[in-house]
Amino acid sequence: xxxxxxxxxxxxxxxxxxxxxxxxxxxxxxxxxxxxxxxxxxxxxxxxxxxxxxxxxxxxxxxxxxxxxxxxxxxxxxxxxxxxxxxxxxxxxxxxxxxxxxxxxxxxxxxxxxxxxxxxxxxxxxxxxxxxxxxxxxxxxxxxxxxxxxxxxxx
Numbered sequence: 001x002x003x004x005x006x007x008x009x010x011x012x013x014x015x016x017x018x019x020x021x022x023x024x025x026x027x028x029x030x031x032x033x034x035x036x037x038x039x040x041x042x043x044x045x046x047x048x049x050x051x052x053x054x055x056x057x058x059x060x061x062x063x064x065x066x067x068x069x070x071x072x073x074x075x076x077x078x079x080x081x082x083x084x085x086x087x088x089x090x091x092x093x094x095x096x097x098x099x100x101x102x103x104x105x106x107x108x109x110x111x112x113x114x115x116x117x118x119x120x121x122x123x124x125x126x127x128x129x130x131x132x133x134x135x136x137x138x139x140x141x142x143x144x145x146x147x148x149x150x151x152x153x154x155x
Contacts, residue, residue, distance in 0.1 A: 051154060054116065058148040061113045062141050068106035069137025071099035076134045106131055
């Protein structure tokens with residue numbers, strides 16, 4: 001078991017702020033701030049965490065775009081011809097339901113991604129309009145990869 005009260009272990013923890021009551025004078029609570037040598041490392045760690053969160057969100061966006069685009073292509077290129085040329089309407093019911101779910105997931109992921117900030121209105125419009133065009137979502141994958149590369153560089 002690790003002894004957290006051992007000398008030298010405070011260097012691995014963030015600054016601790018605690019409230020305590022002075023028993024001698026019965027004053028109101030005072031702040032007792034203890035600084036450790038690692039106090040400045042929190043800011044860099046927070047920035048790194050924000051970049052990693054943005055990269056994870058862009059990765060989810062790419063996957064949702066791929067899933068939505070694939071279901072749209074299957075719907076338009078396979079299910080619709082089966083319905084109208086082969087007389088098999090069940091194909092559009094099945095694939096249409098899957099695509100509807102994929103589209104809703106895609107819009108939800110777009111909203112979550114864009115709500116993080118840093119997106120121009122033209123980029124958001126591109127993400128949404130391309131969901132209605134067959135093969136349009138596949139062009140977003142390259143766009144999202146470039147945006148992830150910029151985010152990974154931290155600029």
